[in-house]
Amino acid sequence: MSRKMRVTLALSIIALFGTLLMACGNDKDNNAVSSASAPAADPTPTTTASASASETAEAPASERKMTDYMGHEVEIPVSPQRVIFVGETFSDLFVLDVKAVGTSTSMAADTVYEDRIAGIEDVGFPINLEKTTSLKPDLIIIADTDEKAYEQLTKIAPTIMFDTFAPLEDRLLLLGDILGKKPQAEQWLADYTKQEEQLWTDLRAAGLKPGETASVFTYYPGDRLFVMARTGLSQVLYSPNGLKPTDRIQQVLDANSGFEQISTELLPEYAGDRIFILNPYAELTDAVQSTEELLQSRIWLDLPAVKAGNVYRLDIKSSGSDALSRQWLLEELPKLMAK
Template structure:
């Protein structure tokens, strides 16, 4: 998302391709050395693109959310682009457990992507998710050709696919990059994810009348999430959560949302509202200045909670999200709207 909607977070800015200089970054992913690591490495990504390189990539650069997912599966990127560092120097939630002190910055915001810095890292592979067909998230369109001259890339499709399938794809990629899929932290995270899913399913069955709406806001508009286009929301719906969703998204947004003017922000009613928690989105206290928002039942009842819209696609990431969601829904009244 640029100033919010996911589909607009695709491309801006450009940089001239310069020659490769001294390498930088951190150590390669912790994987045991073996003859297999020296064999031809191939991967077919979600663009249908076949990547084939002489040996398994060791120096991986990834978009923040992709880096976070790979990190949870045991891969240690050498460079990151997209939101990963807050103004106070701390890690952005989008980068998950990644130790940002050990990775190089290629760009920290939409429109920032330093092609020259990418080249100096001498990367073996670049990984990014894709919300728009064949467009690597946070890789500017104007820089895409230059990037491809520097490093082969892998795109992971993040829309129109089930949540579990996306998580599993990152796990498979991590294993192909040398991580151990049976490592204790990975197994523990999977068990935690399964337990969180089961708990949320139980809650949904116990509170079938609890209506939940997911939104993000800009000064001009309120965006209401269209369930089929968001893998996390779709998954919660499959678990039985009563999601308030538009019948269809706004065509100009290419899916994902129905866009409402603030005058029409009361089109949908819900007991609970999950509000986009990312730094670039309006905060609930900012939206409170909008009269229609302030009058919504969930807002008046104080039942507005965070939605982690750019959570990394890993078992650990979504286990934490669902645990927090259950805690918030447990304490919520389910009789505010009919």
């Protein structure tokens, strides 16, 4: 895999642009499927126990029915043992003490948890069907709304389309339920909530005022400026005790969107009291150049947050929505905002 492709894939796992901006699968390869997921309608997933006809009244059910967020009714194992998970929130599995047998390892490139995927088989990107079959999964979880990809994977093992854009608490509790790890999910979330509350207590003691607003911006190749809403760092900042979105960003949140492309002329309407800039990958030279040009522009220099020195820069690779990245951000934010 070329460095350019690896960077493109790594960007996708952060879910800042969703996998709408990821490369499409190669239709000429019958052993691969595309992985182009995007936020979609969100029917509430449900699970119900389901025993086979051969099970006695005394025997516990080995399978149960679940309806995923795209409306597929799936028979899944009660206690899956060989899980393949392909999505930008892969580290959610680590906090549930689940080690997947396979994933798209390129999606973990340059993340805070990259070193933890050693020993997990790479199913490729696009997903290689032959490799997936060889791992003998009993459950496949994908951040993908491509029905063609879904149908191909269901021939290998029960497959769930999973909403990786969902809020951390909703997402982790559902994943814990699916994997038979709900107590672990509840405990981790309780610990995370305490860390989160302590973060905002410390920041307010350091001078953060109630009601302050925040914005997160980043550039993508093609001189495209995006404001983040329902993804990554924004999810941390807009927690109940945290910073507030501006009115224009609230509109994006109300539309259930992860992000929105804006023109630089509209920047003042989206800019908050505190601004966070996500640094593009160095290899994306046009995005890097666009970022630096913006930071020297008159429209940028005139923003109140810039004049007040309330601007913070963070590498985009560290701004994921996954559990371990979220935990890392809680530790990093006080250091970042103290600069």
